[in-house]
Amino acid sequence: MVLIMKAMVLRKPDSIENSPLELEDIPIKRPLSEDEVLLKLKTCGVCHTDLHIVEGELDPLPKLPIVPGHEIVAVVDELGENVKNFKKGDRVGVAWLYSTDQTCKYCVRGQENLCPHAKFTGFSENGGFAEFVTAPSDYIYLLPESFDDIKAAPLMCAGVIGYRSLRLSEVKPGETLGLFGFGASAHIVIQIANHWDCEVFVFTRSKEHQEHAKELDAAWVGTSKDIPPKKIDRAISFAPSGPLVLDILQQLDRGGTLAINAIYLSDIPPISWDLLWHERKIVSVANVTRQDAIEFLKIAQEIEIKTETVPYSLENANQALSDLKYSRFNGAAVLKIS
Ligand SMILES: [Zn+2]
Ligand SMILES: [Zn+2]
CATH class of the missing domain: 3.40.50.720 (NAD(P)-binding Rossmann-like Domain)
Incomplete structure (x- = not known):
């Protein structure tokens, strides 16, 4: 059986004034590979990189159509058979770095952000402007409980x-x-x-x-x-x-x-x-490493960082990106998904 989810899909990059993202019903990726998790979205932050993707400034895009979004706050819904480090129901974050090869010289010397085979969330793989997303379990992070689903989203990229x-x-x-x-x-x-x-x-x-x-x-x-x-x-x-x-x-x-x-x-x-x-x-400053995410999330919890957020619905992702483009709010826009 093919399961369907709602997602804001980019088929053709265009100026944000033309609302290039469209709400569509698309299949949830199945089956999961053995190291993957299926995540049910709670929220997803909206980043300048999403705006550059949607408006076609990062041409050529590695994948079209694409679902943008890489400041993901989600709950583990299903685990690939080899996944041991998380359990169903864990609340996790996904950041821009989706996966790397772990074998090139950059990865070996601790600069996986420079990996020529790196994949990026919402860029080379579908991201979080959707009800579900899949991600490799080695590239997701448990989120500090002191941040609610909306306040946690901007930590994942902006932070x-x-x-x-x-x-x-x-x-x-x-x-x-x-x-x-x-x-x-x-x-x-x-x-x-x-x-x-x-x-x-x-x-x-x-x-x-x-x-x-x-x-x-x-x-x-x-x-x-x-x-x-x-x-x-x-x-x-x-x-x-x-x-x-x-x-x-x-x-x-x-x-x-x-x-x-x-x-x-x-x-x-x-x-x-x-x-x-x-x-x-x-x-x-190019991309991020998993070490950056781990260190930052620890600091965010320790010093009780306050994120200023403006909520939007998933369907209003174009509006959120437009408001971002014209600096119409302070802090970060966050899509509330479930
Ligand atoms: Zn590498
Ligand atoms: Zn970003």
Whole structure:
């Protein structure tokens, strides 16, 4: 018997204004392979990467039609015959990293995020804008009970990749950190950075996001053209803007690091050597590892991270993505599925 579920399906990428995701009845993947689990969705967060996928900026897509969504909060519904690490009814999260080969040089040296054979949730395999999803049991995570189903969703990408960005920025306790853009990821990052006694400056054009940053104890807020009281030691950019990189380098102190958390970036204009001189560094943040997710979920629980969320129904995924595109809310959009 073929079991059917509701899903928001992308058949042809298009501008979000044309509502490219359509609600469809599609078969639930069966049978499960021996290391797979079938998960019943509770919620799924909405990420900028979903927007880039839906609008065709990550061309060519490895799979079409595709069900996007990689900030999954779900309950284990069925187990493949070899799955021992979870049981039916466990509440788990699924992140962007869906699977890797575990044999290439990157995987072996702890950089599975760079695996050339990596698969990604809601990109190379169907994701969480649906009632059910399957995932390899080695790539799912038990979720801290202190987060409800909605509040937990943004942890799975905004949180995990925000944490990786913090690590790659090499920020140390007490240093000055600049956050450029203040959406779902940055609003989690600032809470960790404050916990580490960093002084956090937030640069964003959106007045609402500036207010949100003040509420979360930013030491200074302004736009990327404003000059803060001092140079920043580390910077993280969350905006898909190449020209912004030059503005950030103007603010970055000697020996500083800029981590760019963007799967898609417009072209960076020519950079004069002066801006990089004195050992300034730029690093891209690409995907996440399982270790990132494990470490971050532990920190999220320990320091009681508060996620700001805006709920939408599954059918309203296009609206959620559109509101994300135009910064119409603070924090993260989350689809409530069951
Ligand atoms: Zn690999
Ligand atoms: Zn994401």
